[in-house]
Amino acid sequence: MRMLLLRLAGRLTALTANGPLRRLRPVTEALDEALLGTDKTNHAEPFLSDGMDVKRMMSLVILGLVPATLAGIYFYGLRVVAMIAVSYGVGGLVEVAFSVWRRKPIHEGFLVTGLIFPLILPPTIPLWVVAVGIAFGVFFGKEVFGGTGRNIFNPALVGRLFISLAFPSYFATMWGKMHWGGAGGFLHWTVDAVTQATPLIDFKGSHLVSADPLSLLIGHAPGCVGETFRIGIILGGLFVVVTRAGDWRVPVSYLASVALTAFALHAVAPDRVAPAWFQLLSGGLMFGAFFMANDPVTSPFTFTGRWIYGVMLGVLTVLIRALSGLPESVMFAVLLMNAATPLLDSLVVNSVYRRPGIKVRRFAA
Amino acid sequence: MRLRGFGGGFRFRRYLGQPDSAVERLAIPRRAVVPLQQGFGVKLDLLVKPGDRVSAGQVIGRSDELVSSPVHAPVNGTVESITETAVSGRRVPAVVIAGDSTDEVQTLAPTGPDHSNVSPERVEEFIYLSGAAGLGLGGIPTRFRSSAIGPQDVRHVLVAQTGAEPFNPAVSPFLAGSGASHFVAGLELLSQVLVKAKFHIVLGRKDEALLAEISRLGSGLTRVAYYSARSRYPQDSPEMLTLTVLGEDFPFGFLAANVGIVVLDPQAVIAVYDAVASGRPVVERVVALSGPGFVKPIHVRVRVGTPVADVVAGRLREGEIRIVRNSLLTGPLVLDRSEPVLRTDSQFVALPAGAEREPFAFARPGLHTDSFSRSFFAHWLPTGVKPDANRHGEERPCIQCGWCARVCPVRIIPHLIYRHASLTIDETLVRLGAFNCIDCGLCTFVCPSKVKLAARMREAKDKLVSVGCDNSSCVVPKFDLRGIEEYKGVKSIR
Numbered sequence: 001m002r003m004l005l006l007r008l009a010g011r012l013t014a015l016t017a018n019g020p021l022r023r024l025r026p027v028t029e030a031l032d033e034a035l036l037g038t039d040k041t042n043h044a045e046p047f048l049s050d051g052m053d054v055k056r057m058m059s060l061v062i063l064g065l066v067p068a069t070l071a072g073i074y075f076y077g078l079r080v081v082a083m084i085a086v087s088y089g090v091g092g093l094v095e096v097a098f099s100v101w102r103r104k105p106i107h108e109g110f111l112v113t114g115l116i117f118p119l120i121l122p123p124t125i126p127l128w129v130v131a132v133g134i135a136f137g138v139f140f141g142k143e144v145f146g147g148t149g150r151n152i153f154n155p156a157l158v159g160r161l162f163i164s165l166a167f168p169s170y171f172a173t174m175w176g177k178m179h180w181g182g183a184g185g186f187l188h189w190t191v192d193a194v195t196q197a198t199p200l201i202d203f204k205g206s207h208l209v210s211a212d213p214l215s216l217l218i219g220h221a222p223g224c225v226g227e228t229f230r231i232g233i234i235l236g237g238l239f240v241v242v243t244r245a246g247d248w249r250v251p252v253s254y255l256a257s258v259a260l261t262a263f264a265l266h267a268v269a270p271d272r273v274a275p276a277w278f279q280l281l282s283g284g285l286m287f288g289a290f291f292m293a294n295d296p297v298t299s300p301f302t303f304t305g306r307w308i309y310g311v312m313l314g315v316l317t318v319l320i321r322a323l324s325g326l327p328e329s330v331m332f333a334v335l336l337m338n339a340a341t342p343l344l345d346s347l348v349v350n351s352v353y354r355r356p357g358i359k360v361r362r363f364a365a
Numbered sequence: 366m367r368l369r370g371f372g373g374g375f376r377f378r379r380y381l382g383q384p385d386s387a388v389e390r391l392a393i394p395r396r397a398v399v400p401l402q403q404g405f406g407v408k409l410d411l412l413v414k415p416g417d418r419v420s421a422g423q424v425i426g427r428s429d430e431l432v433s434s435p436v437h438a439p440v441n442g443t444v445e446s447i448t449e450t451a452v453s454g455r456r457v458p459a460v461v462i463a464g465d466s467t468d469e470v471q472t473l474a475p476t477g478p479d480h481s482n483v484s485p486e487r488v489e490e491f492i493y494l495s496g497a498a499g500l501g502l503g504g505i506p507t508r509f510r511s512s513a514i515g516p517q518d519v520r521h522v523l524v525a526q527t528g529a530e531p532f533n534p535a536v537s538p539f540l541a542g543s544g545a546s547h548f549v550a551g552l553e554l555l556s557q558v559l560v561k562a563k564f565h566i567v568l569g570r571k572d573e574a575l576l577a578e579i580s581r582l583g584s585g586l587t588r589v590a591y592y593s594a595r596s597r598y599p600q601d602s603p604e605m606l607t608l609t610v611l612g613e614d615f616p617f618g619f620l621a622a623n624v625g626i627v628v629l630d631p632q633a634v635i636a637v638y639d640a641v642a643s644g645r646p647v648v649e650r651v652v653a654l655s656g657p658g659f660v661k662p663i664h665v666r667v668r669v670g671t672p673v674a675d676v677v678a679g680r681l682r683e684g685e686i687r688i689v690r691n692s693l694l695t696g697p698l699v700l701d702r703s704e705p706v707l708r709t710d711s712q713f714v715a716l717p718a719g720a721e722r723e724p725f726a727f728a729r730p731g732l733h734t735d736s737f738s739r740s741f742f743a744h745w746l747p748t749g750v751k752p753d754a755n756r757h758g759e760e761r762p763c764i765q766c767g768w769c770a771r772v773c774p775v776r777i778i779p780h781l782i783y784r785h786a787s788l789t790i791d792e793t794l795v796r797l798g799a800f801n802c803i804d805c806g807l808c809t810f811v812c813p814s815k816v817k818l819a820a821r822m823r824e825a826k827d828k829l830v831s832v833g834c835d836n837s838s839c840v841v842p843k844f845d846l847r848g849i850e851e852y853k854g855v856k857s858i859r
Contacts, residue, residue, distance in 0.1 A: 035725065036724055046807075049757045054814055
């Protein structure tokens with residue numbers, strides 16, 4: 001097995017060593033590294049390296065997304081698989097094209113973006129719109145800033161924002177009738193295109209809560225592909241946080257802030273502001289808190305900054321949901337706070353490191 | 366007393382290949398190499414010439430004018446040559462002695478077990494002449510300039526070995542049995558010399574029984590406190606000890622000695638006892654041979670100056686093995702196995718290079734992989750960690766995951782300093798705390814993007830220092846620094 005892989009990787013690398021295909025070297029390098037791991041060793045202190053690398057970190061996030069993805073297929077049919085394939089295919093092409101152009105290695109961050117993007121789209125959206133969205137998101141959300149680690153906005157959300165503004169009709173009513181019972185969507189291609197509204201749209205129209213907590217938790221209420229099965233999202237999110245692939249501060253502060261803000265404002269204006277439990281369990285909040293707001297590149301790196309970021313996200317989410325014409329607001333809240341991230345970090349860094357000589361903390365025994 | 370912890374840090378758990386507490390005595394080497402500069406001191410004046418007959422324990426290098434402590438011939442024999450040797454990349458002059466394998470050690474006039482009527486001046490002389498003063502990070506101060514400060518300047522003596530490294534020498538080989546009473550006697554002798562010092566003994570939680578035994582034996586000593594600490598790296602560094610034991614700020618960028626703190630390991634205290642009670646100079650060391658690269662990790666009692674090759678001969682596993690002095694995190698690497706054992710060495714870690722490629726490495730279950738993340742089975746199951754020097758991933762751009770800041774014991778943000786330094790090197794780095802870095806190496810260890818943060822910070826610091834900019838502008842006014850005759854510092858770059 002190992003020998004076979006070694007030979008295969010050797011062949012691949014040889015193919016692009018020189019000659020007309022040499023510009024494709026990032027592709028073969030990426031394959032080689034993924035198949036076989038590294039043979040680089042530490043020659044200087046520290047001689048130990050953590051077993052974790054970015055590939056594994058992204059794999060852990062993808063593992064955390066598995067329940068939500070499977071539930072999306074179950075509820076909305078095998079077409080979701082096609083959406084994911086289109087997203088990976090087109091987005092991957094953009095990523096590879098940039099790597100080849102810049103002659104830099106291919107970075108793994110794309111693997112998460114490519115899966116998250118279809119999960120935050122309505123289930124009946126045409127595949128070509130998926131392609132346009134991911135291409136826009138990867139290009140303008142990430143590559144123009146300089147690629148992985150340098151983007152200001154979450155690329156998946158940039159793509160979604162673009163298509164939600166360019167093709168608003170797909171986001172208004174076409175949520176479809178979910179499969180329920182038996183093998184569900186695993187035996188169907190798509191869902192019946194029945195006009196149906198999400199619980200949040202219902203609340204915006206009628207000021208009535210149209211779903212019960214249980215159906216929201218197990219996902220039996222219309223919504224984007226991956227955002228409905230909230231038990232799975234919470235479990236997947238906890239997996240990511242417990243394995244430390246994601247930080248716990250952002251989801252905790254975000255969800256707590258939504259709960260508190262909604263609780264306070266619902267008491268004041270029950271017509272405009274939905275109750276806290278409903279706010280927590282509806283729309284893209286769970287998904288957003290665990291998998292979008294928590295993206296390390298676009299959220300603050302200072303821990304104080306992360307708390308402030310989470311709290312402000314929560315306040316913004318509740319306020320936009322209540323006061324704007326939009327039923328859902330997680331996307332806007334996260335993008336707005338992405339823009340505020342460098343400011344938050346600067347404020348925290350400048351106040352903590354105002355002058356040299358930092359106090360070091362001590363803990364109780 | 367249980368010691369308070371510190372923020373950050375990392376607990377290296379269940380590393381397989383910890384040394385067995387048995388101590389094996391190694392044969393006297395046929396050839397010993399003695400660098401004329403060991404540990405912190407300056408280069409010593411040579412007292413012998415090639416062809417001279419020397420006996421083990423004879424002083425062969427000494428410089429009373431500058432901060433140093435004498436070195437001794439570790440074996441009986443003849444001086445073969447005076448050469449240069451490389452000690453982990455640093456070239457130092459050295460005396461090569463061809464030994465005759467005899468066992469006797471020339472001692473100073475010993476006082477015997479009863480040392481109660483020895484005057485402090487005599488004790489000081491013993492400590493200096495035996496070379497025991499050269500142990501520890503900044504040396505043991507005596508009136509003979511064996512440290513940057515004088516004995517009356519010492520406020521605190523920290524004797525620590527908490528087992529915070531991935532691999533640790535056991536303390537039981539020196540402290541169990543008669544070792545405990547020797548240790549207490551050593552403390553008593555030190556307290557005669559360092560008259561104003563308080564003594565703090567810090568051992569790991571698993572050595573609490575030994576600590577209790579020592580505190581029982583040392584109940585007559587008034588200026589001694591005993592602590593047990595969690596094994597959390599880098600607890601044994603002077604910076605973290607100062608913080609957790611004394612609750613004081615540390616003058617980052619300076620030695621602990623500069624604020625009157627002496628940091629020793631338990632073996633140094635026993636060397637003080639040996640020097641006074643039996644007049645025995647430091648010609649021998651107990652070093653641990655630990656790590657998965659050794660067939661059977663163990664402690665050995667070895668003459669100083671024995672080439673590393675002789676120490677590890679026949680003990681290493683097959684394959685490419687790296688040997689690291691003292692600490693896997695701070696090194697240094699033994700580049701050439703003809704390098705000698707120094708009197709400040711406490712262990713040699715043998716680490717497999719791990720250059721083999723592993724199929725689908727990123728998806729491995731990791732039954733024996735250590736990580737800051739909790740995504741490997743070794744975190745959840747007691748399977749143990751088998752470390753190697755593999756980097757476990759490709760270098761990628763920083764994604765600001767913040768792990769480096771989470772483990773940093775001095776609360777700086779390594780990736781911020783690294784990114785700032787890759788754009789421009791200016792005083793902002795000082796403000797961000799680049800000089801507070803204690804080079805513990807944890808940031809580089811945990812980085813999932815495999816960025817060499819510690820090395821990059823070191824480079825940035827070196828560049829800043831070369832233009833006359835360092836932390837001293839905020840350390841010097843705040844601390845009462847001793848042992849710094851001349852201070853040259855520039856407060857900003859032009």
